Amino acid sequence: GNSVTQMEGPVTLSEEAFLTINCTYTATGYPSLFWYVQYPGEGLQLLLKATKADDKGSNKGFEATYRKETTSFHLEKGSVQVSDSAVYFCALSDPGGSGGGADGLTFGKGTHLIIQP
Amino acid sequence: KAGVTQTPRYLIKTRGQQVTLSCSPISGHRSVSWYQQTPGQGLQFLFEYFSETQRNKGNFPGRFSGRQFSNSRSEMNVSTLELGDSALYLCASSLFVAGGPETQYFGPGTRLLVL
Numbered sequence: 001g002n003s004v005t006q007m008e009g010p011v012t013l014s015e016e017a018f019l020t021i022n023c024t025y026t027a028t029g030y031p032s033l034f035w036y037v038q039y040p041g042e043g044l045q046l047l048l049k050a051t052k053a054d055d056k057g058s059n060k061g062f063e064a065t066y067r068k069e070t071t072s073f074h075l076e077k078g079s080v081q082v083s084d085s086a087v088y089f090c091a092l093s094d095p096g097g098s099g100g101g102a103d104g105l106t107f108g109k110g111t112h113l114i115i116q117p
Numbered sequence: 118k119a120g121v122t123q124t125p126r127y128l129i130k131t132r133g134q135q136v137t138l139s140c141s142p143i144s145g146h147r148s149v150s151w152y153q154q155t156p157g158q159g160l161q162f163l164f165e166y167f168s169e170t171q172r173n174k175g176n177f178p179g180r181f182s183g184r185q186f187s188n189s190r191s192e193m194n195v196s197t198l199e200l201g202d203s204a205l206y207l208c209a210s211s212l213f214v215a216g217g218p219e220t221q222y223f224g225p226g227t228r229l230l231v232l
Contacts, residue, residue: 034220043121043207044223089160093219104150104162104175105209105221 002027006090006108013080014116021075021111023064023090031094033057033066033073034105038087047075047088085115118144121210121224129230135196138227142189142210148172149191150221151183154205163206166191167213195229203231 006023013019025031032051036044048057053068064075073090090108122141130136142149151163162175166185183193189210195202205228209221 032220036223043123043225044209046220046222049220091160093221104152104165104173105160106162107160109159 002031002092002094002106004090004092004106004108006088007111008109010112010114012114012116015082016079017115019075019077019080019084019113021088021090021113023073023075023108025071025073025090025092027071027092027094029094031092033064034091034093035062035064035073035075036089036091036107038089038110040086044089080113080115082115082117085113087112121208121222123206123208123224123227125227126225127228127230129232130198131232132198132200134198135194136198136229137192137194138206138208138229140191140193140208140210140224142191142208143222145212146210146222147189147213148211148219149185149189150209150211151191151193152207152209153177154207154226155203160207163193198231200231203229205229 004025034049035047037047038044048059050057050066056065062077064073087110089110091105093105124139148167150165152160154160164174164183165172169185180196185191205226207223207226209223211219211221
């Protein structure tokens with residue numbers, strides 16, 4: 001079946017530091033990949049997505065590149081802010097297999113990011 | 118365009134009771150999915166509805182059920198509540214894109230506490 005693996009943290013960084021959150025996946029089909037962010041007490045917000053190999057998703061200074069050869073979709077940001085403190089979820093949608101498309105998103109466990117001033 | 122809305126936002130029930138949660142999708146979205154989020158199990162897919170039909174279901178017992186109405190609004194029901202059903206229940210809506218990825222947009226969730 002499908003699965004997503006990401007570091008759970010907490011990951012603690014100082015403001016303006018460089019951020020990388022690793023995400024790797026296994027899928028039976030050819031998935032689309034997503035990063036969602038969850039702020040305290042809220043639902044999930046779509047941060048960025050990529051639908052095919054070598055696609056780069058970007059939003060609000062965050063970037064992630066779909067690497068089929070390494071089955072990875074690592075999230076990066078060049079200079080984090082205190083307001084980026086949240087839980088970040090990597091997810092896949094795999095219309096060709098179980099766990100995606102109409103089967104729903106498969107999520108990683110989430111990475112709790114803490115940015116200190 | 119208004120986002121996904123869920124009601125109620127918070128709910129307290131006791132074991133053995135049943136509960137119904139409601140979700141209104143983004144206007145024009147015909148697919149609604151439900152997820153359960155707990156600290157131990159993370160985010161798990163419950164089921165997905167499209168045009169009033171359940172297209173798929175996750176690995177949850179039959180106590181969890183849902184339905185979708187002609188206006189795409191959806192409800193999920195949990196009968197005979199157990200302590201382990203305490204969770205944040207998230208609803209997500211998406212456009213139907215034939216053969217393509219369905220980007221899901223989430224509501225704020227309903228936090229259910231079972232005592």
